[in-house]
Amino acid sequence: MLRFFRQIRQKLMEQNKVRTYLLYALGEILLVVIGILIALQINNWNQEKQQDRQLKENLRAIITNVSDDLEGLRIDAIRRDSLISYNRIARESMIEGVYKVEELKKAEYFFYEFYFISNRSGYNALTNSEFLGKLSNTKLDSLLSAYYVGLDNIHDREVSFNTMIENFEFKFRSGNPMIRYFELIRKDELTQSEQQELIEYFKTTEFQAAVLRSSRQGTSGYYFLIDIGEELINELESYIND
Numbered sequence: 001m002l003r004f005f006r007q008i009r010q011k012l013m014e015q016n017k018v019r020t021y022l023l024y025a026l027g028e029i030l031l032v033v034i035g036i037l038i039a040l041q042i043n044n045w046n047q048e049k050q051q052d053r054q055l056k057e058n059l060r061a062i063i064t065n066v067s068d069d070l071e072g073l074r075i076d077a078i079r080r081d082s083l084i085s086y087n088r089i090a091r092e093s094m095i096e097g098v099y100k101v102e103e104l105k106k107a108e109y110f111f112y113e114f115y116f117i118s119n120r121s122g123y124n125a126l127t128n129s130e131f132l133g134k135l136s137n138t139k140l141d142s143l144l145s146a147y148y149v150g151l152d153n154i155h156d157r158e159v160s161f162n163t164m165i166e167n168f169e170f171k172f173r174s175g176n177p178m179i180r181y182f183e184l185i186r187k188d189e190l191t192q193s194e195q196q197e198l199i200e201y202f203k204t205t206e207f208q209a210a211v212l213r214s215s216r217q218g219t220s221g222y223y224f225l226i227d228i229g230e231e232l233i234n235e236l237e238s239y240i241n242d
Helices: 002-014 018-096 101-111 121-127 139-175 178-186 192-202 205-216 220-241
Strands: none
Touching (some): 018 101, 018 121, 139 205, 178 192
């Protein structure tokens, strides 16, 4: 092709057609420029396709992460609902001065700590990429922010609650013979004297304070986050399939 153009230029020069040659040269330059622009556009299209493909891979990873999160959030919400219910019953019993051993044995589950741990690998990959800006000022951007801020809030509340319970537990363990306590707690059937002995543990300030605090914790944050997570998954799937 280059040889062909060179032959045309030589022929025009030999025929002394300067004006025609200049027009031809200008046309050749324009062809080269157009070729470069087309090549750049194709390259841009390829880059955009690659970026879109990578962005959607990150979003698919987030869908997987959030789906796993929602399963864990539902389990934790149910567990905490049960704990709250046990401790509210125990609280009312203690307020009335009626210490029902079986109810109070369930209430002591507040000593068992559990934390919700989220998988953020997909979201971290997205925030560390160059593609996050493509989602700016969109509904998806707002949902992502709301969901992961909500996870941070859940974590902070759990840390605060569990730290407080740890302090109560430390004081409770320090002031009472715990081997005997756990022996009584784990017995299916207690004699009258053993029930009374266990009630003395339940009457301690630390145990009652923990029951009171546990009965007042809420789970609305879990269910609110579950709703956001479900909406986020729907929006992610819509974006990917668009």
